[in-house]
Amino acid sequence: MELTLNEKRLLVALGSIGSADAGTLADLMDSRREAVVQYANLAGERGLVDVEKQVSRRYVPTEEGRAYLGQGLPERQVLESFGETIPMRDLQSHPLAKIAIGWMRKKGWIAIRDGIVQKTGATGAGADEVAFARLGETGAIEDSDGVADLAKRGLVEEDETVAYTVAITPLGREVLAGGLDLQEEAGTLTRDQILSGSWKDVPLRRYDVTKLPKRAYPGKVHPYQHLIEEMRRILLDMGFEEMAGGIVQSSFWNFDALFQPQDHPAREMQDTFFLGERWPLPKGFERVRDMHEHGGETSSTGWGGAWSAAKAEQCVLRTHTTSLSIQHLASNPNPPVRAFCIGRVYRREAIDPTHLAEFEQLEGIVMDEGVNFRHLLGFLKEFYAKMGFEKVRFRPGYFPYTEPSVEPEVYVEGLGWVELGGAGIFRQEVTAPFGIEHPVLAWGLGISRVAMLRLGLRDLRQLYRSDVEWIREMPTYGGRR
Structure with missing residues (x-):
């Protein structure tokens, strides 16, 4: 049986004592405790030693807990600082009052009437106090009554100790009795040894090439972020420029500029996060107002009714990134325009495996002379193909701002078949107020839904959890097989 030098040294150390803990063996072998455990596990795989692992858990005081040792829990200290009654105002001057008053009431030690604190007489020590007193005497305690309450209060924390005991087996004694060569082995060769040929006489350490090395977990990009970056790269390669903007938008840009009527259900509280801030309307807002009320200078009849400037000024957390698209077009009304945005949007959704109150959306627009509906379908098919979806189809849809x-x-x-977003050509009611005279192709895509398909998830919330194990196991290339 081929043994490493360290396995041989371990057997020799155990030969006279039979068994010992890893710390004792580390002293005998002039090595580290962790290294001895490693040697023992290797020898254990060969049946030469038995390795027993013992895990003990105790509770030790936290920094806050140590401040109370010898003096008692805060509620006990405050309780003993006054007589039978005390005005609440005076009691609140005690440095521990903020912590103690609530606990004294919870434990039934005091009653408060008309601003006067009075002891109830039922002030015996509970299980938590008994455990805390024992902690002050011993410095550490086992799990028992009252310890869980101390842990919840952050006064104690769990301290885990792992010990290893190594014992030689009959097979190990048999190998030891046959004699062991303790000659030092070389794990590496030097340049001089190779040039001189002396490496031929060097006792080399033997390696088992069939054993898997310890798995390494290098730093990596989160799979969801990797997927977002992949989409960004695809659109940049397709000739798009990226646009960006704040998550807080006025209702004017989020709704009105996109020809969503001011009584549209999406603008109600159940769908939108409204904020207390108000932003002034941009120059030329009257053209949007006129479009809503009577269709402005187009053939549209608008929505009718009176348009409210106050409602348009109210700020919201953006419900879509299309608000950025129309602002970009308003600043760039002449062709060509080819832009996209990847950003987070917010909606008042009930959270479940397929819905979140905040999620990422990808927005794209193309404005140029002569572009039409067929160009839109072509852009979408090309994008989805680059994302790995070979079969793409389209079905009619309805959105307030495209037709x-x-x-x-x-x-x-x-x-x-899975629906992955919406697309269309901006209506004249959207483009005309900003002097845009050419067709605008537009689409929006919920990135989280693509992520679920690409990463094989059934719960959207997994994308935002701090699940290190899932991040380690997920391929860095975003789940594409």
Whole structure:
């Protein structure tokens, strides 16, 4: 049986004592405790030693807990600082009052009437106090009555101790009795040894090439962030520029500029996070107002009714990134324009495995002379193909600010056809107020839904959890097989 030098040294150390803890063996072998455990596990795989692991858990005081040792819990200290009654105002001057008053009331030690604190007489020590007193005597305690309450209060914390006991087996004694060569082995060769040929006489350490090395976990980009960056790179390669903007938008840009009527259900509290701030309307807002009320200078009849400037000034957490698209177009009304945005949006959704109150959206726009609906479908098919979805189809859809409108769908094995967003050509009611005279192709995509398909998830919340194990196991290339 081929043994490493360290395994041989371990057997020799155990030969006279039979068994010992890792610390004792480390002293005998002039080594580290961790290294001895490693040697023992190797020898244990060969049946030469038995390794027993003992885990003990105790509770020790936290920094706050140490401040109370010898003096008692805060509520006991404050309780003993006054007689039978005391005005609440005076009691609150005690440095521990903020912590203690609530606990004294919870434990039934005091009653408060008309601003006067009075002891109830039922002030016996509970299990938490008994455990805390024992902690002051011993410095550490086992889990028992009252300890869980101290832990919840942050006064104690769990301290885990792991000990290893190593014992030689009959097979180990048999190998030891046969004699062991304790000659030092070389784990590496030097340049001089190779040039001189002396390496031929060097006792080399033997390696088992069939054993898997310890798994390493290098730093990596979060799979979801990797997927977002992949989408960004695809659009940049397709000739798009990236646009950005704040998550707080006025209702004017988030709704009105996109020809959403001011009584649209999406503008109600159940769908939108409204803020207390108000932003002034931009120059030329009257053209948007006129478009809503009577269609402005177009053939549209608008929505009718009176348009409210106060309602348009109210700020919201953006419900879509289309608010950035229309602002970008307003600043760049002449072709060509080819831009995209990847950003977080917010909606008042009930959180479940397929809905979140905040999520990422990808927004794209193309404005140029002569572009049409077929160009829109072509852009979408190209993008989805680069994302790995080979089968793409489109079905008619409806959105307040595009006409015609479609909902792209991709085919996923095991799921069938899955809808992945909305698209269309901006209506004249959207573009005309800003002097845009050419067609604007637009689409929005919920990135989280793509992430679920690409990463094989069934719960959107997984994308935002701090699950280190999941991040380690997920391929860095975003889940594409």
